[in-house]
């Protein structure tokens with residue numbers, strides 16, 4: 295049984311002030327303004343186009359949060375802010391925070407969503423703001439480069455020759471899989487607006503000859519193939535249950551006999567309360583996607599079973615499920 299929350303912790307949960315202070319500072323690009331040298335509030339206000347008194351309050355709060363330092367009247371970045379919040383830096387993560395900021399007004403409508411069951415949005419970020427979507431993917435690509443090789447090794451794909459990374463985004467998994475398995479070639483299938491980023495990452499990895507890019511809508515268009523392995527990583531929580539079931543069925547026709555479909559997602563356990571991060575993410579998906587949801591692992595396994603996959607298993611709890619196409623098919 296988890297420990298009960300203290301009253302102080304309950305209050306802390308209710309204080310979203312620091313969250314919005316950080317997001318606003320990133321939106322105003324305060325940290326880039328302070329890069330390299332300390333500035334007064336007046337200097338910074340001139341650079342970011344802000345009211346001096348109001349910006350000074352924000353800067354003071356950022357000092358208290360420990361993202362800035364203050365010596366006399368001069369504000370400067372802390373090392374973590376320099377590394378991750380200055381736009382020109384190679385380890386900038388601000389794009390991800392900008393996404394959270396862009397979703398702020400949707401969260402403001404949470405009460406309505408809970409009462410009506412409907413989301414205030416009609417499209418997801420990759421459709422409404424492809425540039426922001428691509429920026430977010432590039433951050434996720436950088437910080438998520440370890441998980442791809444780990445997943446590739448766990449799947450033991452020594453016999454596979456062809457892979458489809460459906461909704462492959464920055465190509466993080468396709469790149470990792472090809473690096474782990476020298477015999478493997480991959481196709482990244484994604485929206486045309488996302489693929490310029492993929493082209494860049496694949497080139498950076500030197501895998502242009504082994505990773506092909508294919509543009510389209512995976513619910514409507516053919517991904518080609520057949521493939522020995524198809525990966526759906528973090529794409530299904532944007533869609534409704536019937537669309538996912540149909541996609542899993544369709545992909546069965548794009549697998550070689552004995553080929554497998556691997557779904558990696560943010561699944562919930564049977565109770566819907568765990569993992570804790572995913573239980574909160576499910577609310578995020580409710581307000582920020584029109585028809586998305588976090589599904590139970592059992593639901594994903596049912597899509598596979600209904601579509602005729604065999605040996606359907608949960609490879610990693612609440613994270614990875616796999617189904618195999620019959621060799622007789």
Ligand SMILES: C[S@@+](CC[C@H](N)C(=O)[O-])C[C@H]1O[C@@H](n2cnc3c(N)ncnc32)[C@H](O)[C@@H]1O
Pocket residue numbers: 420431434460461462463464465466467483484485488510511512513526527528529532
């Ligand atoms: C959260 S990202 C996941 C990216 C990648 N699979 C990963 O795990 O890093 C979702 C991806 O799905 C793509 N996507 C969303 N809807 C799509 C559709 N209807 N057809 C093709 N790609 C789509 C987006 O462009 C984006 O790259």
